[in-house]
Amino acid sequence: MITLSKIHKTFDSNQVLRGVDLQVPRGESMVIIGGSGTGKSICIKCILGLVTPDSGEIIVDGQNVETAERDAFLARFGMLFQGGALFDSMPIWQNVAFRLLRGGLKRPKAEAREIAIEKLRRVGLSPDVADLFPSELSGGMQKRVGLARAIAAEPEIIFFDEPTTGLDPIMSGVINELIREIVVEMGATAITITHDMSSVRAIADKVAMLHNGVIQWTGPVAQMDQSDDPYLTQFISGSAHGPIESVR
Template sequence: MIRLDHIAKSFGGVPVLEDVSLEIVSGQSLAILGRSGTGKSVLARIALGLMAADAGQVMIDGAPMSAKVRRGLMTQTGVLFQGAALFDSLPVWENVAFRLRHGPKRVRRRAAKDAALEALDKVGLDARVADLLPSDLSGGMQKRVGLARAILGRPRLLIFDEPNSGLDPVTAGEIDALIRSLVTDLGAAAMTITHDMASIRAIADEVFLLDAGRARWQGPVEDLDGAKDPLLARFLSR
């Protein structure tokens, strides 16, 4: 679905990404692993067309990234932000249905709420939470609401930014399992930005290790334990 070819990006003359190539394909879950400040989030922004690369090319379904292509991509993309990024003043269902109510193809309030309730059910939340405010929910429930918003409309591409950040281990495991099942159900292409190895093992099919702006290791998740890379070994030992 998305192919990045020889991507480079610098800020203030300091290289952040250097000659990075990867592919995100439908039905596959790709995890981007790396230390803080290695360019993981920059890579995701470039893949979505939110930031231009200094060099290299982004292809979406075989077409070069352009304003028109990016607009089409955005209508098919769901994002789970690191901090859930819910609107405090809106009830849960309006957070989930925000795109339907405020996007280019607006739907009626009743239809939007019905769609939100269906998405909430898929992430394990019942209708009773729909009219609550985000502040009434636990951190884990807020993540589920963010995930419901991400999957609304069955997007072709899902982006997860540190999906279990700030959660206790039990809740984090539940969110990871939920993400895995939803990606499989939707048949979507998925990119997860994380440094959590437990999350990677639960969510990912492929792993891409980014270090100092360059691809350091890439392979199937089942090959992690046999990899000889010393930095990857340090991640695995944590």
């Protein structure tokens, strides 16, 4: 579904991506791990066309990202943002139905509200939440609203940016389970960025480790713990000593 080939990206003198090669099969959940500042978010921005690579090619479902018609292309994606990114001045249902109230996906207001309430139910929130505002919700509830918004337009591809940041371990587990269930139900292709290894194990079909601007290791999540790659071993164990430390 998504193929990145020899992707390079430099900002001033900072060479962030140095030839990223990655394939994300249709209907699978790929989790990208790696240290802070290694370029995980830049990979997603390149796929979305928000950042243009210096060189290389990105193909989404047979279509080159750089030549795709923007509105139709972006309509295929859903996104759960790290900080929630809810609009404070809008009630929850309008946050969830944001894409359904404007642009090429526009629906009648009553229909958009009905879809929003249905998606809120799917993530475990009752209909009475629909008319509240983000400030009236806990962090975990806001994350669920963000997830409901990500799936409101039935996207084919969903990106999850640090989906459990700021949540306690129990709520993190709930969000991980919801993400896994929803991706499987929808048959969506998913890419998740996370530092949380419990999320990796709960969400991933496959894992890719980004380090020093390239994909250092990729494979099924079941093979992750048996890998003899020293970079991956150090990262998943959280050890302060190893090859990652030596290149800082």
